[in-house]
Amino acid sequence: NDMFGLSPIKFMRNDDGARVEYRSSQPFTVELDDRSFKIDHDILMPYGDERSLSSLQMECASTIQIIFDKDTTIEDVTQEHRMLQDLLMILSNIRTNIDWPIIKDRSDGVSATLYYLRGRPATETFERHNSWTIFPQVQSSLSEIVRLWFLKRKSIGSGIYLYLSTRRGVEMYGEQKFMTLMWGLEAFHRAVTKPPVDENIKAKIGRIL
Secondary structure, eight states: OTTTTOOOEEEEEETTEEEEEEOOOOOEEEEOSSEEEEEEEEEESOOSSOOOOSOOOOEEEEEEEEEESSOOOHHHHHHHHHHHHHHHHHHHSOOOOOOOOEEEOTTTOOEEEOOOOOSSOOOOOOOGGGOSOOGGGGGGGHHHHHHHHHHHHHHTTHHHHHHHHTSSOOOOOHHHHHHHHHHHHHHHHHHHSOOOOOHHHHHHHHHHO
């Protein structure tokens, strides 16, 4: 909730009693070529008819939903969840595990929690004053950020994967982490820079092939 900068619960107290009010905000949606990306906000509290309570706890809850246009596999969903966590880490510079994904079949509405093997549990907790940014600060650019994230992670390829591997809590020696970063920079450079065409090298490669 700190990442999204939400505080939509208002509490008012007077001589006659207390009043708690919640106003939901509009969901944020980005339509992509093969999926839609949606951030929605809700509230966790006891629902139902009027009742007597000795205590009441209300909590804002934000969810990120990815809706695929076509059938997808468990492996693809697992990869999407990893990349979503990576995006939040890049925006905040804080590595924290998000909740396990809940997958839902649109044909029959059946849902299940997906568990998979991921790195060591994150020990960092999100603190607003330590985060590079929060969503309200990038709200005007968030559509482009999300769109480019889904696009560039494929075109940049191994460069971004090598960098992210140093941030996922995998145990590494200092030398190994340094070399991984260097390989990542080299891969990134190759992905974004077109090498000059050397006809002699091109002809040599042709002979070898």
